Amino acid sequence: MSAPLHVQVIRGWPRRAEAVTLGLPAGATVEDAIGASGFGTEGISGYAIHGERATGATPLRDGDRVELLRPLQVDPKEARRRRAAAGKPR
Template structure:
């Protein structure tokens, strides 16, 4: 691998399917560009492309405030976050109601 390229990974997961794509990208590649290079819409054809092009991103579990300008370093794992299906507060409230009613 040339000194001007970086080894990075892009990760995305659904409850039933996960993918980790290893890439060699040019130095200066941003997190958003790496997601595009990973070609996730081809790996997850059941999802609209916007799922990946507009999704929030993180690196090793830390959300990125500016994924379009965050330059990657060798070894970074870019994570593509899915939108929440239910608000966490609402989910906790529902669990508390079920526990209180004895279910």
């Protein structure tokens, strides 16, 4: 029998974040973790594990951090252009 997986599910907003740590059975997926977290998927555009894109079917490993991703509010290239035009540093 395999040991249970301990994973963390995180969702964030500008200047704040919410996280929950879960114990899941071996073979659990990103979708399983999100369901067990109690976080809804409304407003979520994708998932990542430790910053690397993932799908709902991606299998989890012990210690993984599942991140719920929101859509970008501003295109990063456009934001850089605006800063450069204004002469502002990051």
